[in-house]
Amino acid sequence: xxxxxxxxxxxxxxxxxxxxxxxxxxxxxxxxxxxxxxxxxxxxxxxxxxxxxxxxxxxxxxxxxxxxxxxxxxxxxxxxxxxxxxxxxxxxxxxxxxxxxxxxxxxxxxxxxxxxxxxxxxxxxxxxxxxxxxxxxxxxxxxxxxxxxxxxxxxxxxxxxxxxxxxxxxxxxxxxxxxxxxxxxxxxxxxxxxxxxxxxxxxxxxxxxxxxxxxxxxxxxxxxxxxxxxxxxxxxxxxxxxxxxxxxxxxxxxxxxxxxxxxxxxxxxxxxxxxxxxxxxxxxxxxxxxxxxxxxxxxxxxxxxxxxxxxxxxxxxxxxxxxxxxxxxxxxxxxxxxxxxxxxxxxxxxxxxxxxxxxxxxxxxxxxxxxxxxxxxxxxxxxxxxxxxxxxxxxxxxxxxxxxxxxxxxxxxxxxxxxxxxxxxxxxxxxxxxxxxxxxxxxxxxxxxxxxxxxxxxxxxxxxxxxxxxxxxxxxxxxxxxxxxxxxxxxxxxxxxxxxxxxxxxxxxxxxxxxxxxxxxxxxxxxxxxxxxxxxxxxxxxxxxxxxxxxxxxxxxxxxxxxxxxxxxxxxxxxxxxxxxxxxxxxx
RNA sequence: UGGGGAGUCGCCAAGUUGGUUAAGGCACUGGGUUUUGAUCCCAGCAUCCGAAGGUUCGAGUCCUUCCUCCUCAGCCA
Numbered sequence: 170x171x172x173x174x175x176x177x178x179x180x181x182x183x184x185x186x187x188x189x190x191x192x193x194x195x196x197x198x199x200x201x202x203x204x205x206x207x208x209x210x211x212x213x214x215x216x217x218x219x220x221x222x223x224x225x226x227x228x229x230x231x232x233x234x235x236x237x238x239x240x241x242x243x244x245x246x247x248x249x250x251x252x253x254x255x256x257x258x259x260x261x262x263x264x265x266x267x268x269x270x271x272x273x274x275x276x277x278x279x280x281x282x283x284x285x286x287x288x289x290x291x292x293x294x295x296x297x298x299x300x301x302x303x304x305x306x307x308x309x310x311x312x313x314x315x316x317x318x319x320x321x322x323x324x325x326x327x328x329x330x331x332x333x334x335x336x337x338x339x340x341x342x343x344x345x346x347x348x349x350x351x352x353x354x355x356x357x358x359x360x361x362x363x364x365x366x367x368x369x370x371x372x373x374x375x376x377x378x379x380x381x382x383x384x385x386x387x388x389x390x391x392x393x394x395x396x397x398x399x400x401x402x403x404x405x406x407x408x409x410x411x412x413x414x415x416x417x418x419x420x421x422x423x424x425x426x427x428x429x430x431x432x433x434x435x436x437x438x439x440x441x442x443x444x445x446x447x448x449x450x451x452x453x454x455x456x457x458x459x460x461x462x463x464x465x466x467x468x469x470x471x472x473x474x475x476x477x478x479x480x481x482x483x484x485x486x487x488x489x490x491x492x493x494x495x496x497x498x499x500x501x502x503x504x505x506x507x508x509x510x511x512x513x514x515x516x517x518x519x520x521x522x523x524x525x526x527x528x529x530x531x532x533x534x535x536x537x538x539x540x541x542x543x544x545x546x547x548x549x550x551x552x553x554x555x556x557x558x559x560x561x562x563x564x565x566x567x568x569x570x571x572x573x574x575x576x577x578x579x580x581x582x583x584x585x586x587x588x589x590x591x592x593x594x595x596x597x598x599x600x601x602x603x604x605x606x607x608x609x610x611x612x613x614x615x616x617x618x619x620x621x622x623x624x625x626x627x628x629x630x631x632x633x634x635x636x637x638x639x640x641x642x643x644x645x646x647x648x649x650x651x652x653x654x655x656x657x658x659x660x661x662x663x664x665x666x667x668x669x670x671x672x673x674x675x676x677x678x679x680x681x682x683x684x685x686x687x688x689x690x691x692x693x694x695x696x697x698x699x700x701x702x703x704x705x706x707x708x709x710x711x712x713x714x715x716x717x718x719x720x721x722x723x724x725x726x727x728x729x730x731x732x733x734x735x736x737x738x739x740x741x742x743x744x745x746x747x748x749x750x751x752x753x754x755x756x757x
Numbered sequence: 758u759g760g761g762g763a764g765u766c767g768c769c770a771a772g773u774u775g776g777u778u779a780a781g782g783c784a785c786u787g788g789g790u791u792u793u794g795a796u797c798c799c800a801g802c803a804u805c806c807g808a809a810g811g812u813u814c815g816a817g818u819c820c821u822u823c824c825u826c827c828u829c830a831g832c833c834a
Contacts, residue, residue: 180770180781329831335758336759366832370832372832379760381759381760381761389832413834431828431829461762463827468768516769517783520763522763522770523826523828524769534783545793574795653792661794663793726795729795752795
């Protein structure tokens with residue numbers, strides 16, 4: 170079973186190696202924590218932190234989480250769990266124009282769904298960057314006082330021009346040498362709403378000639394009159410990510426601040442800022458350290474926020490929770506499970522190399538956990554009649570089907586067999602192709618959990634399509650009875666009694682894109698959309714599949730894994746979504 | 758053409774301070790079990806670590822040069 174195959178020891182990676190090394194350091198072992206985020210004075214008055222390390226998952230509440238975030242969630246929460254630490258859930262809400270409570274709720278739900286909890290003893294460890302605005306303001310004034318920041322009166326356009334290029338140094342702003350007093354008073358005026366949006370900006374004063382753009386006096390506080398979902402209209406200036414994020418980490422005593430590769434260039438500023446504030450006595454050592462890993466790239470999938478929004482807004486999908494979407498909300502409706510994601514993230518590892526993970530790794534991870542977890546049921550997706558001509562009319566009998574071949578303790582259920590059955594259209598071939606060993610004229614096959622039958626022929630309509638298949642059963646071959654295997658057959662097909670079937674809608678999902686790298690080159694990624702990514706069919710199911718609850722997962726034997734759609738199912742009338750097919754070694 | 762990163766089997770990915778035959782997973786290929794062409798089990802699968810030189814008794818691990826890819830010029834995060 171999967172639990173045996175799944176490595177007990179998480180695979181080593183460079184971040185684990187760093188943490189192992191850090192754990193041996195005295196300043197990590199003795200760092201203090203006052204029970205809540207805060208400045209140096211607050212934390213130093215605390216006790217030695219029981220959390221060996223602190224990590225954080227810091228989404229901006231401006232959209233839905235996707236599979237790429239799952240990698241980060243498992244990384245951050247997993248590291249904390251494995252090293253005796255805690256992981257904070259922190260909303261990085263420093264840009265009021267894009268953020269909302271709706272996203273806050275959906276993100277928290279997704280993290281919980283994946284199985285993580287940010288509570289530690291009686292601390293919630295659920296934080297908002299916006300709760301640190303007071304401190305950030307104080308930190309900004311401190312920077313000004315130390316001569317590390319100034320108010321610039323250049324326009325955004327002027328700043329862009331004077332920033333220089335990849336090969337040319339930038340030029341100092343004409344406002345760069347304003348006095349501390351003037352900077353302070355201007356900054357306060359910014360806070361007090363005396364200046365128009367965009368007219369003034371606070372910049373760190375570092376080096377306009379640095380080869381690293383992030384050190385060319387980056388903007389750290391802007392004037393923006395916008396209503397914030399958390400702080401309302403208290404502020405009209407908001408800190409930039411660059412400035413806010415290191416502070417958030419430090420206030421929360423994060424030890425390992427893990428982010429994606431594109432933030433590598435910001436690390437020098439991250440360290441510069443924190444060092445300045447520690448020198449000013451505002452922040453306590455040890456300061457958090459930033460580490461970067463490669464974000465997830467999945468073939469046949471797009472994970473960019475922009476593209477996901479486009480798919481939703483232009484209605485190429487039904488919504489953010491469309492089962493074809495790589496959002497966690499979509500994946501959940503698709504039947505992907507937290508355990509499957511866990512296996513997946515364990516398999517793909519963590520490194521700094523840009524890589525593309527094959528989509529099949531995700532699918533296979535889901536198969537592996539579902540194979541163990543999902544009970545088996547019978548469903549005929551593309552029904553065609555099979556009539557057992559030598560079976561009595563108006564008779565039916567019990568057949569016994571195990572609920573789970575790997576878990577006999579789950580018992581068996583009964584399904585009814587009668588003269589007229591539904592079987593899969595593709596399980597009959599009038600003229601069999603090479604290697605086909607299912608139903609074919611004069612051929613024998615076992616009706617799974619029932620009898621061996623011999624095919625006697627078929628009926629066709631005017632167009633030559635097969636409408637009914639005929640067969641005769643061998644009475645001594647019923648599954649589970651002595652001598653049932655006296656007749657050996659290679660083929661084994663599933664069926665549902667026509668008079669004991671439940672009709673239901675089943676949605677067959679396939680990949681959303683037909684190309685491994687949608688939009689590669691200068692193509693429009695929409696051109697790579699798979700036109701057959703979803704097919705809705707009416708299937709014939711065994712009766713037990715009528716009364717099921719939302720999000721229950723089943724293996725439809727010989728087909729794949731299906732989940733009861735949590736949105737469109739109603740009591741007694743479930744709708745099933747195909748999560749993933751079974752592997753099929755038989756190439757037609 | 759400046760800075761910051763990355764290049765180990767088809768796809769991922771381990772490889773401590775250089776030390777014997779380069780982990781593991783997925784995929785793939787054989788074989789076995791099997792009333793799911795599923796699952797499961799067994800076996801095979803890089804003389805080679807982007808390339809070329811060099812140091813060394815010994816290099817994926819050190820040095821030099823080169824090549825390829827990613828990334829940075831938002832008052833986004």
